Amino acid sequence: MIYFLSDYSQGAHPKVMEALERTNMEHSNGYGVDEHCEHAAEIIKAMIGLDECQVYMMVGGTPCNVTTIAASLRPYEAVIALRTGHAYFHETGAVEATGHRIVAMDGINGKMTPEIIDKAWEEYEDEHTPLPKMVYISQPTECGSLYSKEEMTAIRNTCLEKNMFLYVDGARLGAALTAEENDLSIRELAQLCDAFYIGGTKNGALFGEALIITNREIDDHFRFMMKRQCSLLAKGRLIGVQFEALLEGGENSIYFEMAAHANEMAKIIRDELSSLGIEFYGVSQTNQVFPILPASIVTELKKEFAFYEWAPEKDGKISIRLVTAWGTKKEEVECLVQAIKQLYQR
Amino acid sequence: MIYFLSDYSQGAHPKVMEALERTNMEHSNGYGVDEHCEHAAEIIKAMIGLDECQVYMMVGGTPCNVTTIAASLRPYEAVIALRTGHAYFHETGAVEATGHRIVAMDGINGKMTPEIIDKAWEEYEDEHTPLPKMVYISQPTECGSLYSKEEMTAIRNTCLEKNMFLYVDGARLGAALTAEENDLSIRELAQLCDAFYIGGTKNGALFGEALIITNREIDDHFRFMMKRQCSLLAKGRLIGVQFEALLEGGENSIYFEMAAHANEMAKIIRDELSSLGIEFYGVSQTNQVFPILPASIVTELKKEFAFYEWAPEKDGKISIRLVTAWGTKKEEVECLVQAIKQLYQR
Amino acid sequence: MIYFLSDYSQGAHPKVMEALERTNMEHSNGYGVDEHCEHAAEIIKAMIGLDECQVYMMVGGTPCNVTTIAASLRPYEAVIALRTGHAYFHETGAVEATGHRIVAMDGINGKMTPEIIDKAWEEYEDEHTPLPKMVYISQPTECGSLYSKEEMTAIRNTCLEKNMFLYVDGARLGAALTAEENDLSIRELAQLCDAFYIGGTKNGALFGEALIITNREIDDHFRFMMKRQCSLLAKGRLIGVQFEALLEGGENSIYFEMAAHANEMAKIIRDELSSLGIEFYGVSQTNQVFPILPASIVTELKKEFAFYEWAPEKDGKISIRLVTAWGTKKEEVECLVQAIKQLYQR
Amino acid sequence: MIYFLSDYSQGAHPKVMEALERTNMEHSNGYGVDEHCEHAAEIIKAMIGLDECQVYMMVGGTPCNVTTIAASLRPYEAVIALRTGHAYFHETGAVEATGHRIVAMDGINGKMTPEIIDKAWEEYEDEHTPLPKMVYISQPTECGSLYSKEEMTAIRNTCLEKNMFLYVDGARLGAALTAEENDLSIRELAQLCDAFYIGGTKNGALFGEALIITNREIDDHFRFMMKRQCSLLAKGRLIGVQFEALLEGGENSIYFEMAAHANEMAKIIRDELSSLGIEFYGVSQTNQVFPILPASIVTELKKEFAFYEWAPEKDGKISIRLVTAWGTKKEEVECLVQAIKQLYQR
Helix, strand or coil, rough: CCCCCCCCCCCHHHHHHHHHHHHHHHCCCCCCHHHHHHHHHHHHHHHHCCEEEEEEEEECCCHHHHHHHHHCCCEEEEEEEECHHHHHCCCHHHHHHCCCCCEECCEEECCCCCCCCHHHHHHCCCCCCCCCEEEEEECCCCCCCCHHHHHHHHHHHHHCCCCCEEEECCCCCHHHHHHCCCCHHHHHHHHHEEEEEEEECCCCEEECCEEEEECCCCCCCHHHHHHCCCCCCCCCCCHCCCHHHHHHCCCHHHHHHHHHHHHHHHHHHHHHHHHHHCCCCCCCCEEECCCEEEEHHHHHHCCCEEEEEEECCCCHHEEEEEECCCCHHHHHHHHHHHHHHCCCCC | ECCCCCCCCCCCCCCHHHHHHHHCCCCCCCCCCCCHHHHHHHHHHHHHCCCEEEEEEEHHHHHHHHHHHHHHHHCCCCEECCCHHHHHEEEEEHHHHHCCEEEEEECCCEEEEEEEEHHHCCCCCCCCCEEEEEEEEECCCCCCCCCHHHHHHHHHHHHHHHCEEEEEEECHHHHHHHHCCCCCCCCHHHCCEEEEEEEEECCCCCEEEEEEECCCCCCCHHHHHHHCCCCCCCCCHHHHHHHHHHHCCHHHHHHHHHHHHHHHHHHHHHHHHHHHHHHHHHCCCCCCCEEEEEHHHHHHCCCCCEEEEEEECCCEEEEEEEEECCCCCHHHHHHHHHHHHHHHHH | EEEECCCCCCCCCCHHHHHHHHHHCCCCCCCCCCCCHHHHHHHHHHHHCCCCECCCEEEEHHHHHHHHHHHCCCCCCEEEEEEHHHHEEEEEEECHHHCEEECCCCCCCEEHHHHCCCCCCCCCCCCCCCCCEEEECCCCCCCCCCCCHHHHHHHHHHHHHHEEEEEEEECCHHHHHHHCCCCCCCCHHHHHCCCCEECCCCCCCCCCCCEEECCCCCCCCCHHHHHHHHCCCCCCCCHHHHHHHHHHHHHHHHHHHHHHHHHHHHHHEEEEEEECCCCCCCCCCCCCEEEEEEHHHHHHHHHEEECCCEEECHEEEEEEEEECCCCHHHHHHHHHHHHHHHHCCC | CCCCCCCCCCCCCCHHHHHHHCCCCCCCCCCCCHHHHHHHHHHHHHHHHHCCEEEEEEEEHHHHHHHHHHHHCCCCCEEEHHHHHCCCCCEEEEEEEECEEEECCCCCCCCCCHHHHHHHHHCCCCCCCCCEEEEEEEEECCCCCCCCHHHHHHHHHHHHHHCCCCEEEECCHHHCCCCCCCCCHHHHHHCCEEEEEEEECCCCCCCCCCEEEEECCCCHHHHHHHHHHCCCCCCCHHHHHHHHHHHHCCCCHHHHHHHHHHHHHHHHHHHHHHCCCCCCCCCCCCCCCCCEEEHHHHHHHHHCEEEEEEECCCCCCEEEEEECCCCCHHHHHHHHHHHHHHHHHC
């Protein structure tokens, strides 16, 4: 079986494992107050060109989203997100569990726009309605698409006009930053939002994400919020150690190398399938590919390849999700492409 | 100033006031455990033809909605409602404050349908998504429209298929039950849902609603839930006394008389404005009328009449909401119609 | 049956009923934004000598407590209260339902002290513990005792030192203000706390309490909080109308007259029973009396008088709670005293 | 610096690291639905002698406690715990964040008793008070003490009488099971409670705990609860892999070996300090030692040894907490004992 199931189905990059081994018998303070977390934070601050931010080492993406949203909103405030946004679509109401509405909107190619934010605001009236205070988006989106610098800036400006925070879920941020069509650097991103995270789980960490809060208003007793939301790891240094390994070297680090590789593998699939005349669900620009295939071909493919069916499409076709990762081998990609070609030729 | 602002801008029907006066110096147990609440519950049980239900005297509609929803759902469960539904649209996230998502859907003429419920279920997948467990609708809807027996039965069947509760917000239930086009009796309604309330606030009570829970599964320690959700009134008997006065005589009670009057007043407005060629927002069948008027006429009308602007419409027109109530006088309605006629003739 | 069950077992003072009757057919804006609520607020502001506060008309005491606490605390913050405090002891975890801990402490004669606050703070450490941010007390206490000006000032100073809010539950505030031994005026009280309420339900209103927030920090979008917590009444003016009637005339108003009467009735009971050598649970100084009686006498008394048993005491005795109210008649008190005397003489 | 700071200051047992390395490049399903988690669950079921339970791989102890409590209680229900209990004392109100009260009680030597449970129930009355539904205890306790089989059985019986669940926090369960004075096997423990966890973080895992739910009533859609409470790890297999390594061999596994070693190291400290006439805070029977030392000696000790000060004691003394772990070397213990001896001889 060859896996295109997800970018978290394998463990960690060897250098991450090595760092965990090397530091294994060190004694550290618990709960993320240690030298490794501190050092990882310094690397990140240098990389994003901001000194005045806070970096928190988090166990996973849902804890990042939920803790930041709960820390940012007053009880009567809401967050605007897309129905395809991870915090709405795939976190079992964990945001609502903290007492806040997600105003759920339909996106365009998986993306938020100023117009969609305006539309969400139409629901706001006065004390009888929740007050929108934050916009939640993902870069890249859950559909693999990217916000351009211009698009992100437009969203940011809308947020500023409306006195809202902007939060960016970066579960696959590496894939965005190394995408061919990306024109939004991490430095620019950090300037354009109030908080975002650099995803480790889906790009070669064993687990863990680095949450960056650039707006002091959100950063109030954040460690209390982490503990209250069950997201303060006892051996916090584990995440610090991993991000040291992942990001050492900045743009030349294994973090960027792995993400670029995943994108490259996806591009091969996308290009090859396009040349077969295959169409795609949405416009993915990163390490996810959503080809629309006849059901019979999907059935055949499943015998040798692991992937998710995405959605039923017209004419009895099905879109599937193929995810490449740092561990995806070129042979595996070629094997997949070959298999699809053969199935099409039958 | 003549008022078409709301059906809760005045106090209570004189017979309600009289009942409160008459019982004022009685001593009762607190918190709704008294003879008046018991008697009111008996009247209601007889009226709906159900013996095995529970009746709770509630302070207002939001407490009814929120307490019932919070009592019905496990933490990971969600309620499906329309974006125009009161619990979504006008309660400041009070449902989410109890930790539950409202899956918010677009309705058709203010109404839910089995297809909309199916669409909401498309968001459900597995443990990564909230599990829909209840459908929330209003009879009549917030737009004044009505569910027919057939429509309500279809929704009910969908709920049963999907193992969901059906809850009906009856803030203006009197208006529904006495509407010309209504074919759904209160007995049938009681059979078709798991819980609903008979609204007092908007039909001649000083305040208060009677919540009926027909499904034992929901009725678990409900009084604990009421207290926890701040909706257990110390002098609970006040609501019992009012519902005794409102419902004594069943279908011949002042409750039905008042609602019928409000509908009749609305019908006059609707018919007269229709005859002027005026169009309406949605299809109200009860005591709310939503004519679409030129902005200039709205401005003029506001000098003498109190009402809410509803929504901007095309061609610079505005829909306004005119609400009639038990206290609306025929002269007031005629005065309004006359004024609009004159403004149209200028 | 003669009632000493509670101070909310009867309806409202005739002047309150009269005011509700008189205004019954007026049209008002909903949700407490009307002239009566405004006027009542002005009366209150004049009475407490503060112009810069906010007054909110609330349906009941639990909504006051819960809404204010939820509005005052950040998610990780806690409120310190006594185990006998109403918000801890008798509100079914409604505070915890908003996500906050009540740090529950044992009191001294029903009262909080700076030492108890210090002790509660011993539980605080760092991000692993909730941060105490508010002290909740009642004046008079649930045991009928009073805070002197000195005691209240000491608590206030402790709060200021520790950067905490002080909230005073005034469900029976009238009884405190008119107690013989009281030396704390409402003006002083208003200065010494950040929020408090003037209870109506237990002193001659049909229902409703007037919440006064003197600290702007708490008063952030409070009406949003009210709606979210199910405590914004549609016909809000009902509470305004009642407080106009209750407080018109300030210290000469029926509010003070009724409370003084209730205290006086309690004093007769207390004095007469003392003279029989009967001891009391705690040291009530207001309209609650807690005599400790032999179980056999309690059994006999119950045949003619309605009251609650409070707690088992030593030697097979029982403390009972006798509550007097504005509606308690002197004959009723005499009848009770006479009955106890006779039972003791047997 | 020699560390007696905590049992989670180092990484993982080499065999755990090796297992993570060995499986690193395997592809697995996410979120704990994989062969390693399944295999670890089988090992655990065999070890506790129960087939009909569920095993969930959790990221940490707080997620275990909070998710289980939130899954077990209806909104109006409460959990009884000691003020020294971790869920009360050191989790920043994470339980209350889910809307539930912890009824906080004083313990006896860190332990719960049937009498304490009875006392907590005195606060319960009716719908005005939360309904206690669960007892939370830790084995060993946060003070290092142990419940005997008799004590645990007595608590269990009280829970059964009162229709309450019993939950056991096993953050240091290994230390309990291998303690010299322990008479409660893991099989017996599993029979006596409704849910408990086997702590990994504090006994040689990199991170992670294995939660065992033996009562089906609690086990309702538990994975939904995990996701909602932010405690479902994407690469769930990581925890499964670790518990395979930790528990392979059952009672002869490294899990028991490591815990026994930690206890042994603690015993040396305890015996040696006792022989110096030093007294202890509480009666620890496991891998925590709480000697009471003169402040001056504490100051000196801190120069070479890392540990927490616990509490101020009388006569200017201080209790400190010394924690031993699987990684504690005998030389380190001897060095500590030697240092204290010398400081005492000065």
